[in-house]
Amino acid sequence: MTLVRMPRILAVLGAALLLVLAGCAGGGTSPGGGGQPVRVALDWTPNTNHTGLFVAQQEGWFRDAGLDVQFLPYNNTSPDTLVSSGAAEFGISFQDSFTFSKASGADITSVMAILQHWATQIAVRADRADITSPRDLDGKTYGGFGAAYEVPKMRSVIRDAGGTGDFQTVVLGTAAYEALYAGQVDFTEPFVAWEGIEAQLRGQPLKTFSYTDYGFPDAYNVLLVGNSPWLAANPDAAARFVQAAQRGYQLAADDPDRAAQLLSDANPGAFTEPELVTRSQEMLSERFLRDEQGRVGPQTLEKWAGYSGWVFDSGVLTGPDGGPLTQRPDFATWFTNDYLAPSP
Numbered sequence: 001m002t003l004v005r006m007p008r009i010l011a012v013l014g015a016a017l018l019l020v021l022a023g024c025a026g027g028g029t030s031p032g033g034g035g036q037p038v039r040v041a042l043d044w045t046p047n048t049n050h051t052g053l054f055v056a057q058q059e060g061w062f063r064d065a066g067l068d069v070q071f072l073p074y075n076n077t078s079p080d081t082l083v084s085s086g087a088a089e090f091g092i093s094f095q096d097s098f099t100f101s102k103a104s105g106a107d108i109t110s111v112m113a114i115l116q117h118w119a120t121q122i123a124v125r126a127d128r129a130d131i132t133s134p135r136d137l138d139g140k141t142y143g144g145f146g147a148a149y150e151v152p153k154m155r156s157v158i159r160d161a162g163g164t165g166d167f168q169t170v171v172l173g174t175a176a177y178e179a180l181y182a183g184q185v186d187f188t189e190p191f192v193a194w195e196g197i198e199a200q201l202r203g204q205p206l207k208t209f210s211y212t213d214y215g216f217p218d219a220y221n222v223l224l225v226g227n228s229p230w231l232a233a234n235p236d237a238a239a240r241f242v243q244a245a246q247r248g249y250q251l252a253a254d255d256p257d258r259a260a261q262l263l264s265d266a267n268p269g270a271f272t273e274p275e276l277v278t279r280s281q282e283m284l285s286e287r288f289l290r291d292e293q294g295r296v297g298p299q300t301l302e303k304w305a306g307y308s309g310w311v312f313d314s315g316v317l318t319g320p321d322g323g324p325l326t327q328r329p330d331f332a333t334w335f336t337n338d339y340l341a342p343s344p
Contacts, residue, residue: 034068035062035063035065035066035067035068036066036067036068036234036237037067037068037070038062038067038068038069038070038089038090038237038241039069039070039072039087039088039089039090040053040069040070040071040072040088040089040090040091040092041072041079041082041083041087041088041090041091041092042071042072042073042074042079042091042092043074043078043079043091043092043093043094044074044092045074045270046071046263046266046267046270047194047280048193048194048252048260048263048277048280048281048284049092049114049115049191049194049222049284050071050092050263051248051249051252051259051260051262051263051281051284052114052245052246052247052248052249052250052251052252052259053069053071053245053248054248054262054263054266054267055247055248055249055251055252055259055262055263056069056244056245056247056248057069057071057248057266058262058265058266059248059251059262061244061247061248062241062244064244065240065241065243065244066237066240067237067240067241067244069241072087072088078093078097078101079091079092079093079225080093080097080098080101080106080108080225081101081106083106083108083225083226083227084101084106084107084108084227086227086229086230088227089226089227089230089241090111090224090225090226090227090241091108091224091225092114092222092223092224092225093108093110093222093223093224093225094220094221094222094223095110095219095220095221095223095304095307095308096147096149096153096219096307096311097147097149098110098223098225098334099149099307099308099311099317100147100148100149100311100317100318102329102334103312103317103318103319103325103329104318104319104320104322105319105320107227107228107229108225108226108227108228109225109226109228109231109334109335109336110220110223110224110225110299110334110335110336111224111225111226111231111238111242111335111336111339111340112223112224112242112245112246112249112297112299112339112340113220113222113223113224113291113297113298113299114220114222114223114224114249114289114297115220115221115222115284115288115289116220116288116289116290116291117212117218117219117220117221117287117288118210118211118212118218118219118221119191119192119193119221119222119284119287119288120189120190120191120192120221121189121190121192121196121208121209121210121211122134122137122154122157122187122188122189122208122209122211123180123187123188123189123190123192123195123196123199123206123207123208123209124137124180124186124187124206124207124208125180125181125183125204125205125206125207126204126205126206126207128186128207131186131187131207133161133162133209134157134158134160134161134163134209134214135158135161135162135163136163137154137158137163137167137186137187138158138163138164138165138166138167139166139167139168140167140168140186140187141167141168141169141170141185141186141187142154142167142168142169142170142185142186142187142188143170143172143175143176143177143179143180143184143185143187143188144169144170144171144172144176144188144189145171145172145173145174145176145189146171146173148316149311149316150169150189151169152311152314152316153211153216154167154189155167156216156310156314157209157211157214157216160214160215160216161209161214170185172185176188176189177190177195177199180206181199181204190206190208192208192283193280193283193284193287193288194276194280196208197276197279197280197283198273198276201273201275201276216310217303217306217307217309217310218303218306218307219303219306219307219308220299220303220304221288224242224245226238226242231339235338235339238339239338239339241339242297242339242340243339243340243341246296246297246340246341247341249289249296249297250296252281252284252285252289253284253285253289253290253296254285256278256281256282256284256285257278257281257282259281260277260278260280260281260282263277263281264277295343297337297340297341298337298340298343299335299337301331301332304331304332304334304335305331308329308331308334309328309331312325312328312329
């Protein structure tokens with residue numbers, strides 16, 4: 001799983017392509033059909049970040065909510081772009097990418113926190129005895145994904161650990177993982193509940209460093225986001241969709257083995273390593289799906305203002321005109337808990 005912001009021309013072409021696909025594709029809809037259509041843009045091929053959605057589909061909870069849900073296949077266009085443009089009603093996003101998209105004018109709202117904490121970490125090969133802390137990454141080479149938020153985050157963590165934050169960057173996309181294994185780059189940023197486990201299974205374990213261990217603000221690593229005008233025009237349908245998805249992620253948190261099986265059942269042939277899916281789902285259940293009160297889904301202004309406020313303070317955000325953003329955003333308007341099920 002990787003987080004990549006593509007050039008605007010690809011985004012436009014991709015959005016146009018998915019509008020065509022959305023009009024003619026039949027795959028990925030909830031059994032039964034006939035309900036109100038809802039399109040969901042995935043950020044990557046199906047994986048455990050998406051489990052709650054596929055659980056809700058497999059269990060018939062979207063159908064029972066009167067919804068005909070279609071998962072749009074991943075392409076080179078970010079879900080932020082697809083949802084903002086109206087090519088999808090909902091999509092999978094991340095607080096870091098969302099922060100840049102929203103600041104630049106994307107018409108999207110975060111409606112649910114899927115992962116309550118950073119599930120990505122700085123990773124090096126486990127056999128690198130010369131790297132025991134992020135401060136040791138000074139002068140090293142980072143294999144990155146081309147997103148605007150990556151280098152400032154890496155630099156900040158390295159400095160917080162006592163380094164200078166000076167390193168080289170090569171943009172490799174998902175090839176960064178193979179480059180790390182091969183020793184062609186020194187560090188990269190994997191999801192510990194996916195690439196981290198995958199590396200263990202292939203006998204090339206990673207050593208990882210959590211950003212928050214060095215004072216960096218926590219964030220909602222994975223979000224469910226909606227098209228803001230559609231949410232305003234369809235509050236009842238929005239609540240029915242979000243609550244069905246929330247129920248799916250609650251099952252994933254409470255019964256990870258069953259959820260992993262439902263994810264696999266929904267995507268036959270997609271996973272060559274069943275153990276990867278099971279172990280990943282168990283790690284997400286143990287460490288990432290619940291907030292400090294044990295709840296699945298809610299968001300707080302404190303966490304939004306923490307990380308996204310840090311990005312603004314770093315001076316790297318740009319507004320709709322492409323120039324530096326000069327006014328601090330009102331982060332309370334970037335998310336809502338209104339569509340979630342009431343807390344018991």
